[in-house]
Amino acid sequence: MSAEGTRTAFDVAEFETAVTDADEARLIExxxxxxxxxxxxxxxxxxxxxxxxxxxxxxxxxxxxxxRLDPEPLTQNRVIEPLLDALGYDDYGSEAGDFSAERxxxxxxxxxLRDIEGVDSSRLLIEAEPINKQLENRGHGLDQVESWLSQREFESDFGFATDGLRWIFVRYDPDSYTHSIIESVDLRPVFLALFENATTEQRAPTAAxxxxxxxxxxxxxxxxxxGNFVSIIDDAREVIKKKQEA
Known part of the structure; x- marks a missing residue:
């Protein structure tokens, strides 16, 4: 079922974030x-x-x-989970089993997210889809995440939807019953460039x-x-309030 409310787009520049050369190199590798x-x-x-x-x-x-592997676990194991590791998420999935059984x-x-001071949300929810699955399809991807966030028993205001190549970060505002797209990123050109490099010149990935x-x-x-995610969720309520008052 689609979540109620409207979506608001954000400019990530409104938040304090940082990216180092080492971060870039690690993700590229x-x-x-x-x-x-x-x-x-x-x-x-x-x-x-x-x-x-x-x-x-x-x-x-x-x-x-x-x-003949199942495409969703294939995507998770070979693309999404290594990227989550590289992005600094070291305990993803630790609640997924008990959480799903309960709900x-x-x-x-x-x-x-309970240990992050100043953040009301208890968890970040992530929906994984097979590579190239349309993330905007009803009942999947973004729609699924928005539905979870709208259900307050899930105790979550933040979610990602991804097929490994595309990543969407959404935030739910329980005060206005709206969803905000913090960022949507399509890495297909990066994957294609690195794939072409692997099958031809075989240069170092960062040089390709x-x-x-x-x-x-x-x-x-x-x-x-x-680290950037934590900074954003810490500032999100204030940024949303300013946008609504503008």
């Missing part, structure tokens, strides 16, 4: 490693089509893989990307890296 893990199961011609396709087209399927719905990942590609990596890090 992680993406390159993930591509290598995908190539272990998917032939290069198919993977090339996957990375070139628009969202919702050429969605990952089990018959793309040599061992009757399952978040792919539930990251505790253009300035535009590196800026996309930074765009992901600014809101999604754990």
């Amino acid at each position: 992680t993406i390159a490693d993930g591509i290598g893990r995908l190539r272990d199961q998917i032939d290069d011609d198919t993977l090339d089509e996957v990375f070139r396709a628009q969202p919702g087209r050429y969605t990952m399927r089990s018959d793309f893989t040599r061992d 009757g719905e399952q978040a792919d990942y539930a990251i505790p 990307l253009s300035d535009e590609h590196r800026e996309l990596v930074s765009t992901l890090l600014r809101p999604f890296e754990y």
Whole structure:
């Protein structure tokens, strides 16, 4: 069921975030490693089509893989979870089992936020989809996350929706019953560039990307890296209040 309320877009520049060269390099290497893990199961011609396709087209399927693997766990294990590690989330999923059993719905990942001072939300919820699954489809991706956040028994104001290539960060404001898109990032050009490098020149991943590609990596890090995420959720209520009063 779609969540009620409207969506508000944010400029991440409204929040205090930081990205270092080391952060960029770590994420680039992680993406390159993930591509290598995908190539272990998917032939290069198919993977090339996957990375070139628009969202919702050429969605990952089990018959793309040599061992007919389930596409969602494949995406999680080989792309999403390594990226969460690189982004600094070291205890994702620790609540997912008990949480889903209690509520009757399952978040792919539930990251505790209780120990962050000044943040009312108890957890960050993350919905993972197979690569190239349309994140805006009803009942999936972003719609699923917004539905969870609207249900106050979930005790969460923050969620991510991702297929590994696209990442959407949404915040729910319980005072106005609205959802705010903090950031939406499409890393497909980065994945494609690193895939092409792996299948041709095989340069170091950090040397294979253009300035535009590196800026996309930074765009992901600014809101999604754990330290930046904490800074954003700490400031979010005040920023929303100012936007509503403007």
